[in-house]
Amino acid sequence: MTSDGRQEFAENAELGDIRELKGKKRPKTRPAIVLNEHIVEIVSDSGEGAQRCGQSLAAIAARSGNGIWTVEIIPAEIQPPHRSIAGASGNRVRIASQPVTNGGDEADLVVALNEQVLLSRLHAGEIKPGAIILIESMWQFDPNPEIATAYASVCAKIRAEGYRLYEIPMEAECQKYVHDPRRGKNMFVLGMLCAIYSFDTDMAQAQVRFTFAKKDQKVIDANIELLDAGRNWADDNLDLKYEISSHPVSAKQVVMNGNAALALGVVASGMEVCSMYPITPATSASHYLSDIFEKVGCVVHQAEDEISACTFAIGASYAGKCAVTITSGPGLSLKQEAIGLAVMAEIPLVVINVQRGGPSTGLPTKVEQGDLMASIFGGHGDAPKVVMAVSSIEDCFYSAITARKIAETFNTVVIVLSDAGLATAQQPFARPVFNADWLAPPVNQSAVPEDAKPYDWDERTGIATRFVPGQPNGMHCLTGLAHDRDSHVAYDPEINEEGLLQRSRKLAAFQTTLRLEPVYGGDDGDLLLIGWGSTRGAIEEAVANLRAQGHKVSSLHLKYLQPMASGIDAVMDRFDKVMTIENNWNDPPDDPLITKANRRYSSLANLLRSRWLVDIDCWGKARGQPLKPASIMQAALTKLEKP
Amino acid sequence: MTAPMSQCLMQMVQTDYALSDYQSEIAPRWCAGCGDNAILTAMQRLCRDEQLPPEKTVCVSGIGCSSRLPHYMNAYGFHGVHGRALPIAEGVKIRRPDLHVFVTTGDGDCCSIGAAHWLHAIRYNMNMTVLLHDNQIYGLTKKQTSPTSPHGLKSNTTPHGAVLNPLNPLTVTLGVANVSFVAQAVDWIPDLLYETLSKAYHHKGLSFIRILQRCPEFMDHRFDDWVRDPSKMRILTHADGLRLKPEVSRIYKNQETHDPRDMGRALAISSLNDEIPVGILYRDPSVPCYDELRAGERPNTPALVQTVLNEEFDKVGIWPDPATAPEIRE
Structure with a gap:
């Protein structure tokens, strides 16, 4: 580092990759390293536009034919204090050569607009050891010595921990183009990232125009200027050049x-x-x-x-x-x-x-x-x-x-x-x-037969044809009280049980229409992971990775939780061990207080245990974060090793 | 509420509806002497006189003695959950301007558990008629103090007497933004109850009628002083308000000409302690109605849905050949 700190960057000494750049410019055309995927995070104080930057990067990548998944990094407050660990706001973008179904594991590259928001992500364990970190370097000159010291000590610490740190004078660079870089720095960052990941310039500019479409032309022009400035700066000053191979989309996507x-x-x-x-x-x-x-x-x-x-x-x-x-x-x-x-x-x-x-x-x-x-x-x-x-x-x-x-x-x-x-x-x-069949049919206003009853439950399905206001002869008083087929209030035990039966029967009738999804992986094996909802992508990625390592692990995804499709028992029978993977709480079985008699299981595990009388296990986290494929893999490996 | 033109045309070809056409096959099960019976009769008279097709009439209620009313009407009824009659009725009305919506609710239902909905319903000012059956007591759950119970009332929850002053549903309603129709009636003067209900029905917007209603079981003799002494009833008349029949006028001589546009006077009258006012306290037909403000300008046709979905997909589209992509625009 030099004392003026501008136009320079530092790299991790321990990687043996220090370059003194003063007075030199790197060649613009550097061969790009081809990657299968990278996870990029942009974090800033709330209001500095890191989220918009990440979303734009994702959109550019998607339009370029990359698989993407974005995760928002959201502080709980609207305007948390500046430069605070709790205030980290931004976006994580997983960019891959193939379609991706989840946010992946830790980040490979992080852009941080101050060192406190960076600390937040480090504390959360969201950054890969040795990851590339691009940090705004203006803080080292801050008139407040506390800030300058804090910045310097964090930089020293993360460099010592083996991260590849690039200190970048983003503010100073943006000041060449705009009066208030706090607004617009995100587009400079976007430009840098487009250069680093070799994204097409026209595509990036079109995205910026789209992002600011509701603003006037001046704003659009200023942001495009910043985008280009970021791109040029990165090309001139950074030794980072990647390309994540993409497959041009063969059909229209959104x-x-x-x-x-x-x-x-x-x-x-x-x-x-x-x-x-x-x-x-x-x-x-x-x-x-x-x-x-x-x-x-x-x-x-x-x-x-x-x-x-x-x-x-x-x-x-x-x-x-x-x-x-x-x-x-x-x-x-x-x-x-x-x-x-x-x-x-x-x-x-x-x-x-x-x-x-x-x-x-x-x-x-x-x-x-x-x-x-x-x-x-x-x-x-x-x-x-x-x-x-x-x-x-x-x-x-x-x-x-x-x-x-x-x-x-x-x-x-x-x-x-x-x-x-x-x-x-x-x-x-x-x-x-x-498809016009998606839409609801027009409201039925035809006359109801004279003797028809509003709850004329079908004995096979429990379904009754509903009478809608406006239908002549259909007048009845709908009630939340127990009622008979005429919708008359009825406290009679038989009538109450008939209502319970018919409402329950509808669910059974619906259940007969459900089909279990195919097992992901192999039809049988050592371990079956069962999940539901948003964890599907991470679970299947973990299964694919485990199978690539030779483990006989599969997964089953349940879309309908109530009722559930038939056949889950038969699938579970074909595996030695079964475990649900859920993003919710369960009591850790190794806790000294926890026994078979008091362990509280994850939700789906509870449902499956009670339905099928099987002693299946559960693994889950309730950290407020999406589950990571690597954590699921580790949990599965641990489960496989257990006797 | 006003009847649309198509309604009028339909009524011309429709056979006349008689009072019995609005009576359901279930006989009312309210206590003998309960004021709810008078309210039901007034409702059925109104439907008959306005020739409302029963299938186009919806009575929504919450929970409580009053909320049993929809069971006794031959119309579409919705006997919902405690306190929520108003939002249910709003949902019914929002996409069905052709339906005549009535809400029957009680002092516990409306002024206690459903109080938030009450205030906001006044503010939404949707086209519907709201009847607050106010007997100043919880009846169905057997004599608990309600928000409108008089101070000192001994009940199962205030055995030593209610310690709080009652809430005044009239002044509360008059104080809400967008209030457009507030009236008061009593069950023991059926002619005026009917007249008030009729005016409420013809008002465009939410018409709120508080009906003081006798509960012979738990609040016996509560209104005896007023029932026995017509001079303690103050009847509000106006060219734009109630017009009294001579026989009513002869009994109820304590009359005040009150212009329903006069909010200040409406609040003063509503705050009377010794006298019970009956009639229209406030009316402003110019207040916009939420159901009309939110009415869709275009019908929800498949072609329109397809067009709008495609517009949205274009904004976030990825094309195999970017050259063929439409210009990205917001």
Whole structure:
């Protein structure tokens, strides 16, 4: 390092790769190292645009034909203190030559706009040992000696720990082009990353134009200038040149995050009413829906609370317009009584629960699969409903359509479980081709036969044809009280049991339509991992890696959790050991207090153990982070080794 | 609420509906002397007089004695969960402007467990008629103090007398943004109850009627002073409000001409202690209705959904040949 620190960088001495660059410029065309994949993180204080930078990088990579997966790094506060460990905000982008289904393991390259946010990621164990770190170097000249010292000591520490540290005067470089580099530095970083990963210049510029499409031309021009400046600076000054081989897409694709896919799925499902109350991390789905729903003549109603959001949706569904309410864990708890009403009165209703860490306010911005039991059993009394989980971004889109169809076919509640991980993760998928069958049919307003009953349950399926307001002769009083086929209040024991039977029978009838997904890996072997929801990609990647190492490990993914498809027992029988992999809590079996008599298992493990009377194990984490393939591999290896 | 043109045309070809067409096959099971019976009768008279097709009429309720009313109407009924009648009714109405929506709720249902929905329903001002059956007591759960119970009331939850002053549903409602129709009626003057209900029905927006209702089981004699002494009833009249029949006018001589546009006077009248006001306290037909503000401008057709989805897919599209991609735009 030189005292002025500008236009220079330092590298890790222990790698034996120090280059003194003063006065020299590197050749622009350096042969790129070809990689299979890289995980890139951009972290900054909140408001410095690291998230936008990461999203743009991901979009450029996706358009270039790379597989991508993004993970948002979100502080819990809107404006956390600057330069604070808790305030790290940004985006992780996994860029690969093949399609990827999860965020992968630790980051290979990190861009940090200050050393505190970098520490946050190091503490979280999210950065690979020896990873490349590009850090904003302006802090070393900070007039506040505490800041300058903090910066210097972190740099010294991470260099000592073997990371490849590049100190980059981003602020100073940006000042050459814009007055306030705090806004715009992210595009400089994007330019550097495009240079490092050899992305096409035109593609990058088009992406910047798209990102700022709503701003005026001056803003767009300034950002493109910064993008180009970042690219040139990196070409001139960095010895980092990679290429992640890509496969040009052979068919049209779209790239979006899970909440956007859910919102588009709601549009495609023909549902006309979404009634919601703001809650993280579900709200962005409603934001997007609010933007586009009116274009198709539909409405997003922001209700006064979660309970009214749910009952409003029930009212709309009752009147013939199947509705959706979108929420997260605490909202689900509040909706439970109303969900019970929809089950009891047999009104179709779609509830989307974008799960976050719980209980109580928990981890609002973080991922957890903690609501499975609450979804299935949360309400009082016996309230059978359908619970399904989404496992990819594409699945978010189609599940909204499927959920509406199930809800209206079986006149029941369908809970769709997504989570904070999928909510903000971006992934490309095949562009859906519109199908008019997705949409709901027009509301039936034809006359009901004179003697027809509103709950004329079919003895085989338990399904009754619903009478919708406006249908002549169909008048009846729907009630949450126990009722007979005429919808008359009935406290008679036989009638109560008949209602319970028919509502339960509908679930059994629906269950007969389910097909178990094929086992991933081999049909039999030493260990079967069973998962649900967003962990699918990480579990299957772990299985693929384990199998490549010669281990007889497979996995089974369950989309429907209530009811579950038949045949799970037969699959489990073909493996020596079975273990669920879940992003939720279970008691560690090696804890001195924990015994067979008191161990609390992960949710799916509980369900499978009680259903099939099998002593299966579970492995899970509830750290608020997506599960990593490497952690799953380690858990599987440990399980394989156990007697 | 107003009837759309198509409704009027339909009514011309429809056979006349009689009172019995709105009576369900279930006989009311309220206690003898319960004020709810009078409210039910007024509802059925209104439906008959307005010739509302039963299949286009929806009565939504929560939980409580009052909320049993939909079972006794031959119409579509929705007997929901405690406190949530209003949001259910809002959901019914949001995409079905053709339905006539009535809400029956009680003082516990509306002013206690459902209080948040009450305030916001007033603010949404959707086209519906809300009947608050206020008997100042929890009846179905057997005599607990309600938010409108008088101070000092001895009940199962306040055996030494209620320690709090009651909440006044009229002043609360009048204080909410977008309030557009507030009236009060009593079950023991059926003519005025009917007249008030009729005015409420014809109001465009949310019409809120508080109906003081006698509970012979748990609040017997609560309103005896007013039932026995018509001079303690203050009848609000106006060219734009109630117009009294001569026989009613002869009994209820304590009358005040009150302009329903006068919010200040409405609040003062609502706060009277010794006298019970009956009639229209406040009306402003110019307040926008949420259901109309949020009505879709375009019908939700498959072609439109396809177009909008494709527009959104284009924004996030990846094309095999970038040259064929449409220009990326927001």
